[in-house]
Amino acid sequence: SQELEQSPQSLIVQEGKNLTINCTSSKTLYGLYWYKQKYGEGLIFLMMLQKGGEEKSHEKITAKLDEKKQQSSLHITASQPSHAGIYLCGAQFTGGGNKLTFGTGTQLKVEL
């Protein structure tokens, strides 16, 4: 979707390295959702951010939403092979009900 840009498209990192994935919206977000998808499977919910400046962490994954609520980042610390997959951000916009517009995804590979 042109409303939501995700970068990078793909990423290869060595095990133990940190990495960041970005998601940028052309409009102010009502909510921002991060999902992970393994090949051939459905999406698994990671985190949801709604307030400007909000930050949430789960194990080694941290997601942030900027103050203007137009940009979010997902940071993985000390990456592991289990982190490999496709990461997608989904945007909820004001007036859009509870539907989500998804970014194009970031394919992450973690090399041993």
Add this chain to the structure above:
Amino acid sequence: DAGVIQSPRHEVTEMGQEVTLRCKPISGHNSLFWYRQTMMRGLELLIYFNNNVPIDDSGMPEDRFSAKMPNASFSTLKIQPSEPRDSAVYFCASSLAGGSGEQFFGPGTRLTVL
């Protein structure tokens, strides 16, 4: 809870045939979403329902696609007639409207139209 259930998991059909994809949402969820995922276009919302009523079908590609939700525990997405460009993975997701907005996804149906 069994999660969102989709059937079939894989479907191979010939161009021109009718295809019906099925979805059972999580019990108690009142919003249901149908998505299509392709390499070229990513994950696109086709249609979503609140309380069994279609709210936004602007993502439905054309008249060949139709979706129904006859009750709170069942939905279908039908393609008639199917075309090779319909080949994709189709996901169903459900959520609790008014809740956190988190959508729970099914495992998807991989459709191949020859």
